[in-house]
Amino acid sequence: MADARPTIFVVDDDASVRDAISNLLEAVGLRAKLFASTEEFWKAPRPNGPSCLVLDVRLPGVSGLEFQEQLAKANLSIPIIFITAHGDVPMTSRAMKAGAIEFLMKPFQKEDLLAAVHHGLDRDRIRREEQAEVSILQSRVEQLTSREREVMDLVVTGLINKQIGAQLGLSEVTVKIHRSRVMQKMEAASLADLVRMSDKLKPRPRR
Amino acid sequence: MQTDVLPEGPIRSLIRHCGFTLLFVMAAFVPTLLLQRLFPYPFLFLFFGAVMASAWFGGTAAGLFAVLLSTVLVEYFFVPPFYSFSISTTAEAYFAAFVACALAASWVSSAKKKSEVALKEALDQLEVRVSERTAELMKTQTELAHLSQVLSMGELTSSIAHEINQPLTAVVTHGHACIEWLSASPPNLEKTRQTVERIIQDGTRAGAVLSRIRALVKKEAPAKTWLDVNEVIHELTTFLRDEAVRRGIAIRTDLVPGLPKVKADRVQLQQVLLNLMMNGMDAMAETTNFPKELLISARANEADVMVRVEDTGVGLNAETAEKVFQPFFTTKPHGIGMGLSISRSIVEAHEGRLWATPRSSGGAIFEFTLPVRPRDSDG
Ligand SMILES: Nc1ncnc2c1ncn2[C@@H]1O[C@H](COP(=O)(O)OP(=O)(O)O)[C@@H](O)[C@H]1O
Ligand SMILES: [Mg+2]
Numbered sequence: 001m002a003d004a005r006p007t008i009f010v011v012d013d014d015a016s017v018r019d020a021i022s023n024l025l026e027a028v029g030l031r032a033k034l035f036a037s038t039e040e041f042w043k044a045p046r047p048n049g050p051s052c053l054v055l056d057v058r059l060p061g062v063s064g065l066e067f068q069e070q071l072a073k074a075n076l077s078i079p080i081i082f083i084t085a086h087g088d089v090p091m092t093s094r095a096m097k098a099g100a101i102e103f104l105m106k107p108f109q110k111e112d113l114l115a116a117v118h119h120g121l122d123r124d125r126i127r128r129e130e131q132a133e134v135s136i137l138q139s140r141v142e143q144l145t146s147r148e149r150e151v152m153d154l155v156v157t158g159l160i161n162k163q164i165g166a167q168l169g170l171s172e173v174t175v176k177i178h179r180s181r182v183m184q185k186m187e188a189a190s191l192a193d194l195v196r197m198s199d200k201l202k203p204r205p206r207r
Numbered sequence: 208m209q210t211d212v213l214p215e216g217p218i219r220s221l222i223r224h225c226g227f228t229l230l231f232v233m234a235a236f237v238p239t240l241l242l243q244r245l246f247p248y249p250f251l252f253l254f255f256g257a258v259m260a261s262a263w264f265g266g267t268a269a270g271l272f273a274v275l276l277s278t279v280l281v282e283y284f285f286v287p288p289f290y291s292f293s294i295s296t297t298a299e300a301y302f303a304a305f306v307a308c309a310l311a312a313s314w315v316s317s318a319k320k321k322s323e324v325a326l327k328e329a330l331d332q333l334e335v336r337v338s339e340r341t342a343e344l345m346k347t348q349t350e351l352a353h354l355s356q357v358l359s360m361g362e363l364t365s366s367i368a369h370e371i372n373q374p375l376t377a378v379v380t381h382g383h384a385c386i387e388w389l390s391a392s393p394p395n396l397e398k399t400r401q402t403v404e405r406i407i408q409d410g411t412r413a414g415a416v417l418s419r420i421r422a423l424v425k426k427e428a429p430a431k432t433w434l435d436v437n438e439v440i441h442e443l444t445t446f447l448r449d450e451a452v453r454r455g456i457a458i459r460t461d462l463v464p465g466l467p468k469v470k471a472d473r474v475q476l477q478q479v480l481l482n483l484m485m486n487g488m489d490a491m492a493e494t495t496n497f498p499k500e501l502l503i504s505a506r507a508n509e510a511d512v513m514v515r516v517e518d519t520g521v522g523l524n525a526e527t528a529e530k531v532f533q534p535f536f537t538t539k540p541h542g543i544g545m546g547l548s549i550s551r552s553i554v555e556a557h558e559g560r561l562w563a564t565p566r567s568s569g570g571a572i573f574e575f576t577l578p579v580r581p582r583d584s585d586g
Contacts, residue, residue, distance in 0.1 A: 023384040023398075085368070085372045
């Protein structure tokens with residue numbers, strides 16, 4: 001899959017801090033999109049590429065932590081890097097527990113911000129790749145007949161053709177034919193490959 | 208109404224009461240005398256009016272006096288035989304009824320008056336009590352306002368810290384960006400120039416925040432009055448006693464009575480003391496081997512009043528003793544590090560000095576002076 005250019009969203013109500021962050025990101029070749037408030041963020045279109053969010057904790061209206069919850073509720077799993085003027089331990093641990101990448105104290109150092117941003121982008125990239133792979137696999141599964149799907153479900157549990165035939169009331173030869181059609185349609189190179197695919201297709205709790 | 212309250216000798220009051228009792232009775236007597244020609248029976252009702260009026264204004268004694276006068280007049284003029292002090296047997300009952308009614312009228316009237324006076328007094332007292340309580344409440348309220356001013360210091364410094372931290376963050380971040388633009392090959396000079404301009408803007412903004420605060424502090428500064436330092440110390444120790452007990456700390460004071468007064472801003476002096484005392488208590492949070500004790504003492508010489516706050520806490524060394532006064536220096540997880548810096552500028556604005564020394568047996572001593580006769584004083 002072609003990797004679109006990464007975007008770093010910056011939400012801070014202070015214009016000079018926002019500009020400075022964008023200047024630094026631009027200087028290291030990263031693209032930033034700036035927002036003065038969380039409402040602005042919701043309204044704006046979000047480019048389809050790996051992204052992460054640099055978020056001020058102290059915002060007028062919705063606080064950064066509340067915004068983190070809102071994003072989770074809206075199923076927007078974008079990695080978050082918090083920036084704050086004062087280190088509040090309970091606040092930090094709450095944010096980290098909810099999956100934040102990093103909690104940076106203002107003024108922060110370049111290395112810390114960039115490391116966090118890259119970490120966030122990597123995480124988002126992996127998540128996107130996984131998601132893309134899952135959707136490809138899903139479209140392949142949809143091409144299977146219901147019989148083939150049954151055969152596949154049993155194959156991945158490690159049963160041999162004879163056992164599968166017995167369970168489904170089919171001859172061993174028929175199972176063999178279904179099995180090779182499954183391998184073909186799923187584009188699986190080996191049995192191990194098919195097992196891995198079926199694992200990916202299982203609904204998982206999100207990170 | 209007011210005339211009743213004015214001091215009046217008992218004799219004069221008696222004469223006055225007799226006077227208007229006579230007046231009332233005469234006012235009843237004359238018309239009765241005239242009316243007698245028109246009515247077949249003596250028309251005595253006006254006398255009841257006179258008795259009631261006398262009892263109302265003059266009290267029981269005046270009422271009885273009016274009864275006596277009326278009785279004499281009625282007996283002489285209106286009870287047959289007329290114009291004589293003798294009474295015909297047929298008029299005896301009539302006359303007795305008159306006297307009884309007059310007495311009753313007098314009693315009712317004076318009793319009513321008495322209860323009315325009592326009610327009025329109760330109301331007056333209530334009013335006085337209410338106004339006293341209101342004054343007390345207002346005093347407490349101003350005291351509370353002062354205290355909250357002292358306590359909101361922490362909040363104020365925290366918002367100041369935030370206001371300055373924002374442009375500071377921008378400056379640092381632009382600085383990093385600047386290095387990046389310069390180390391590109393070829394260096395991006397246009398971006399570098401723009402970035403430096405932003406740095407100048409943000410630095411200027413931080414400066415503006417500071418001068419705004421300075422203006423704010425200045426505006427509040429000149430509320431200097433002659434103060435008894437012992438009194439301010441006493442107020443604060445009382446105020447902090449509960450907190451100290453909660454933290455297992457004993458607050459002791461060692462004050463010399465009759466210290467000369469100093470000219471100072473009460474709220475600011477409270478701020479300094481509160482800061483030093485809170486710091487002392489914070490410093491003892493982890494003490495285990497000492498008794499936790501905060502000692503506040505005050506002394507004076509010809510020139511200055513000296514106040515000392517000692518604790519048995521973690522203490523200082525000669526090197527940190529000066530560092531602690533730097534703005535934003537703090538070793539506390541939630542500290543702001545402005546308390547001592549602000550305290551020192553307050554004391555210096557009062558032409559005094561504030562410094563710290565290690566205590567020989569562990570702990571810290573913070574001491575400040577306030578001149579007894581500052582230059583700008585008018586005394
Ligand atoms: N009585 C004391 N004993 C030891 N250290 C002290 C004492 N008072 C102040 N300090 C040190 O000085 C620092 C600065 O104090 P202050 O300016 O009041 O700010 P804050 O209380 O917010 O830290 C404290 O964090 C502490 O390290
Ligand atoms: Mg302090």
